[in-house]
Amino acid sequence: MKKLVLFLSLALLLVLGAGCDAGDAEDVGDDETTDVEAVENDDRSFDFTLAHFFPAGHPAEVDLVQGWAEELNEASGGRIEITSYPGETLLEANDTYSGVVAGTADIGLSAFFYTRGRFPILEAFELPGIVYKDSYTASKVAWEGIKELQPVEVQDTELMFVLATGPGDLFTTSPVRNLEDLQGMKIRAAGLSADTLPLLGATPEAMPQPDAYEAIQRGLVDGNLAPVEVLKGWRHAEVTDYLTRTPFLYNAVFFVTMNQEKWDGLPSEIQDLFLEVNERFFEEAAAGLWDAQNEEALEWAVEETGQEIIELDNAETELWIERVIPIQEDFVTKMNELGHDGAVILETVRNLAEEYQ
Numbered sequence: 500m501k502k503l504v505l506f507l508s509l510a511l512l513l514v515l516g517a518g519c520d521a522g523d524a525e526d527v528g529d530d531e532t533t534d535v536e537a538v539e540n541d542d543r544s545f546d547f548t549l550a551h552f553f554p555a556g557h558p559a560e561v562d563l564v565q566g567w568a569e570e571l572n573e574a575s576g577g578r579i580e581i582t583s584y585p586g587e588t589l590l591e592a593n594d595t596y597s598g599v600v601a602g603t604a605d606i607g608l609s610a611f612f613y614t615r616g617r618f619p620i621l622e623a624f625e626l627p628g629i630v631y632k633d634s635y636t637a638s639k640v641a642w643e644g645i646k647e648l649q650p651v652e653v654q655d656t657e658l659m660f661v662l663a664t665g666p667g668d669l670f671t672t673s674p675v676r677n678l679e680d681l682q683g684m685k686i687r688a689a690g691l692s693a694d695t696l697p698l699l700g701a702t703p704e705a706m707p708q709p710d711a712y713e714a715i716q717r718g719l720v721d722g723n724l725a726p727v728e729v730l731k732g733w734r735h736a737e738v739t740d741y742l743t744r745t746p747f748l749y750n751a752v753f754f755v756t757m758n759q760e761k762w763d764g765l766p767s768e769i770q771d772l773f774l775e776v777n778e779r780f781f782e783e784a785a786a787g788l789w790d791a792q793n794e795e796a797l798e799w800a801v802e803e804t805g806q807e808i809i810e811l812d813n814a815e816t817e818l819w820i821e822r823v824i825p826i827q828e829d830f831v832t833k834m835n836e837l838g839h840d841g842a843v844i845l846e847t848v849r850n851l852a853e854e855y856q
Contacts, residue, residue, distance in 0.1 A: 543578065545575075546580045547605040548589065549564060550604035551585055563662075568581035590604055592708075595613070596609060599756055605758050606659070606755065610690070612625060612691065612752075618652045628823050628826065634789035634790045635665070638661070639786060641662075641663050657756060663750055666746035667725050667748060669723075678822075682700040684721040686723065687711045688704065692724050694829075698826070711723050712733055724749055727742070728792035728796045730742070730800040731796035737804060742807070831844075
C-alpha cells in the first residue's frame, strides 16, 4: 500500500510538472508571436536631421533635399520625417561628413572635395582630363564606380547616394580664350582644382563656394572654376563677365549619407524603404539635378547679365588636357603607395565614363 501511494504521488507530480512546462511554453510562444507582430505592425515615426551648406532657395535644398524627404515621407506613410538645416546652420561644408560620423547631424549633404585627403580613392571621379558631357553622366559614373570599388573611406557612414555636377567651367572678370590669357590669374578652387590650375599657369585660391562671390566682387580672385549653375544659384554672373568652356577640367561629387549608428538602429523594413526610394530618386531626380540648373543658369547669365561664352578650339583643348594629365599619373602613384591598385581604379572610372557617355 505504501509503495502504491508513493507511486501515485510521483505520477501526480510528473503530470503537474508537465502541465507547468506546457503552460510556460505556451506563454513563451505567445510572447514571441507578440514580438513579431509588434515589428511587423511597427507604426513608430523616424525623425532625422539633415545638414548642408547650400542656401535655402537653392535647388539642392528645394528639389534635392525636400524632394527626397517628401518621397520618403510618402513611401513610409508619414513615418519618416527629415528636418533640413541649409546654409551651414548646423554644420559647415567641410565639417559635414565628420559631423555625420559624430552624430551632430543624422544625415549630411556636402562635397567630398571639401575635406581634401579624407577621401583619396574618390578623387578618381574628379580627375581632370576625363570629359563628362553632363551631370547625369558624371553622377552615374560616380555612383556605379563607388558600388564597384567599395572605398573603405566611406564605410563609416551609410551612403544614401552620390551625385555630381558634371563639367565645370571658368567664370572670370577678363576673357580667357587660350592658355596665355590664364597665366597668373587667381582662380577660386576646391579639391583637385588646387593642383590642376598651377599646371595651366593660374594661381588657385582655396575657398568654399559661399565665400566666392565676395572674393570675386572685392577683386581678391579673378574668377571661379565651378559648374555653370553657380552663375545663377550663387549669382556669380553678377560679378563675372566671361565663361570659358572646360568640360575636361572639373567634376565635383556630392554625398548624401547617414550616421552609421542611426542606420543600424532602424528596422529592416525602414532600411529597405530607404534603399528603394534612394535608387528611384537618384535615377529620376538627383543624377541630373545639375543639368537643369546649368541650362537655366546659362540662359539667365547670357540674357540678364550679358555673360560672354567662350569655346576653346580643338587644338587649344588638346593643349590644356595634355597639361593636366600628370594629375592622373600622380593619382595612380599615390594610390599604389596607399596599398591600392591605382591603375585599376583609374581604368574603372575611364571605362564607366566611356560607357555612360
